[in-house]
Amino acid sequence: MAKAAGVSVTTVSHALNDATSSRVKAETQQHVRDVARNLGYAPNRLASGLRNQRSQILGLVSDEITTTPFAGAMIRGAQDAAYERGYVVMVVNSGLDSELEHREITMLQQHQVDGVVYARLYHQGVELPPALSGIPTVLLDAVTGDPSVSSIVPDEVNAAETAVEALIRAGHTRIGMINNVDDIPATHGRLEGFHNALRRHGIEHDPRHLVIAEPETSGGREAALALLSQQDSPTALFCFSDRVAMGAYQAATALGLTIPDDVSIVGIDNLELIADSLWPGLTTVALPHYDMGRWAVNRVLDDIDNPDTPPEQVRLACPLIERGSVGPPRT
Amino acid sequence: MAKAAGVSVTTVSHALNDATSSRVKAETQQHVRDVARNLGYAPNRLASGLRNQRSQILGLVSDEITTTPFAGAMIRGAQDAAYERGYVVMVVNSGLDSELEHREITMLQQHQVDGVVYARLYHQGVELPPALSGIPTVLLDAVTGDPSVSSIVPDEVNAAETAVEALIRAGHTRIGMINNVDDIPATHGRLEGFHNALRRHGIEHDPRHLVIAEPETSGGREAALALLSQQDSPTALFCFSDRVAMGAYQAATALGLTIPDDVSIVGIDNLELIADSLWPGLTTVALPHYDMGRWAVNRVLDDIDNPDTPPEQVRLACPLIERGSVGPPRT
Structure with missing residues (x-):
């Protein structure tokens, strides 16, 4: 490079120092920097990142962000936390295509990400792709069987207990x-929470009052029609999700029942687009997507700063959001 | 650097060539590369990006991705297009805080983004932040008065015409x-499209049949209650958005009217979480967020490849998505 710039190696060294050097004329310094840039020797943030082995970039690898309304809050939480610690987040989505995911991770490695948040858009078990070995990685809304990997998911049992309470x-x-x-952790955890809450209050569970359905509005509507048409029908419905609860509203309307006077309804998600739009507003339990995104980024940055931090698998509690769909039972 | 590595400048040059050099022993080459890395001279993608002045990174600067359900499709479109052309997208959100936005843009510059997509999450006029001058920039779902800036927005007039037709x-x-x-381009464009479609078919507009409302479900509900309670009430409602249409459904239910037998309803957005969940499904006009995201990235990459490409301001047509909320008028 000294040769290319036509100056001594010492001059190059002084010229490329970030601070303005008193030993090199400004003009010479600019010349050396121009030559350096052409050669790929860049005295900028990226290159200084390389010097201290930090790019200040995190990768966020998720399966899908288009079709779920939760992605925004997760990504925003991740970006806010990253930004506060001087990092930016590069978001890539594989759409569950493992070959595409592999190419995306390779691309993140080429950009020398310091760490990766590996996210799913609903709580599920995953296997970490081998390409991530050697990169500090934290799971977001996902778990593995590997106790050395830190992860965060909603506490599904607690969420259901909160709703039923x-x-x-x-x-x-x-x-x-x-x-x-569907056979997913939320299904099993929420059923367990439902039974826990009833048992804690000495309420006997009537097996006719448990129905499974596709987790869509139409599934919720049909299930609620069946439940609310029974003799000794339930006076309240705990719905797997806000979309299912929207279906239960439709069933109540079709049966001429008023919410909450004739039937109370709670959901899980706090999907505001639905929960706020229903009439009356839906009382539901919030899944803490923003907070989980923040936690995952802070955790991976802790791992980068101190690789000896013990791993932890966190289940985050879920708060009740009260609107207008719960009232006393009709006597 | 040659001094630091203890070899000749020529050897450094050969050693740092990406291809394995036959003129330098593998061991020496590795040594030189190690020294180079410590000095910040990195023979990796980033550094080679710097050499040819390309980082292969685009920035996507948006106001907010948490609260709108459209962001996912836009970002996905942008990422898909970028990926196809060997780029990755770094997404940052300012939440409309101009100081934060300035710091984020500075950060993108430090990562030497080759171009920026400057996005808003609904169609609006913006001023480009001065920090972006000198970086190829394309507007997504936003326009400026500056004809030299390329931009893409939905064709609001066309969207309304399609719905009313x-x-x-x-x-x-x-x-x-x-x-x-609200005084935004969509409000004016959709009103114009409504009048255009009526005029084209020789239908006289009854001014009592135009109501303005907050663009929320509750606003739609109250407006629809007013419209549908009139004498000679409309037999069909064109709603500003899917959320407003959801409110119109609630009003119809409250008045004992069946959709589409007693009243037909169309929206704009194709917000699937709502349009698919309503019962019957909502016939609506899709805002092409995914396609706009793709277009913006392809356009900024074209500008990077060929800075002389003439700027263009595009209004994208919006397709009708038929579900179950439109039928013939009750006779």
Whole structure:
């Protein structure tokens, strides 16, 4: 490079120092920097990142951000936390195509990301792609069987307990549940939470009051029609999700029932686009996507700063968001 | 650097060539590369990006991605297009805080982004931040008065015409519109499209059939209650958005009207979480967020490849998505 710039090696060294050097004329310094840039020797943030082995970039690898309304909050949480610590987040989505995911991770490595948040858009078990070995990685809304990998997911059992407790507090004892037909952690955790809450209050569970459905509005509608048409029908419905709860609203309307006077309804998600738009507003339990995004980034940055930080698998508690869909049972 | 590595400048040059050099022993080459890396001379993608003045990174600067459900599709479109051309997208959000936006743009510059997509999450006029001058920039869902800046927005007039034509085709002539109270391009464009479609078919507009409302479900509900309670009430409602249309559904239910037998309803957005979840499904006009994201990235990459490409301001047509909320008027 000294040769290319036509100056001594010492001059190059002084010229490329970030601070203005008193030993090199400004003009010479600019010349050396121009030559250096052409050669790929860049005295900028990226190159200084390389010097101290830090690019200040994190990768966020997710399966899909288009079709779920939760992605925004997760990504925003991740970006806010990264920004506060001087990092930026490069977001890539594989759409669950493992070959595409591999190419994306390779691209992140070429950009020398310091760490990766590996995200799923609903709580599920995953296997970490081998390409991530050697890069500090934290799981977001996902878990592996590997205890050395830090992860954060919503506490599904707690979320369901919180929802059902709200119905019990209002005076309900005939409580129906519309669960998800899919074999995912949320299905099992929320069913466990439903039973826990009933048991804690000495309420006997009527097996006819548990129905499983596709986790869509139409599934919730059909399940709620079945539950609310029974003899001794439930006075309150705990729905797997806000979309399922929207279906339960439609069923109540079709049966001429008023919410919450004739039937109380709670969901899980706090998907504001639905929960706020329903009439009356839906009382639901919030899944803490923003907070999980923040946590995952802070955790991976802690791992980068101190690789000996013990790993942890966190289940985050979920708060009740009260709107207008829960009232006392009709006597 | 040659001094630091203890070899000749020529050897450094050969050693740092990406291809394995036959003129330098592998061991020496590795040594030189190690020294180079410590000095910040990195023979990797970033550094080679710097050499040819390309980082292969684009910045996507948006106001907010948390609260709007459209962001995912826009970002996905941008990322897909970038990926196809060997780029990655670094997404940052300012939440409309101009100081934060300035710091984020500075950070993108430090990462030497080759270009920027400057996005808003609904169609609006903006001023480009001065920090972006000198960086190829394309506007996404936003426009400026500057004809030298390329931009893409939905064709609001066309979107409304498409929605109203669907009602006219089904036989409606008494068509109400629930417009937005906000002074934004969509409000004016959609009103113009509404009048255009009526005029084209020789339908006289009854001014009582135009109501403005907050663009929320509650606003739509109240406006629709007012419209549908009139004498000679409209047989069909064109709603500013899918959320407003959801409110119109609630009003119809409250008045004991069946959709589409008693009243037909169309929206704009194709917000699937709502349009698919309503019962019956909502016929609506899709805002092409994914396609706009793709276009913006391709356009900025074209500008990078060929800075002389003439700028263009595009209004993208919006397709009708038919579900179940439009039928013939009750006779």
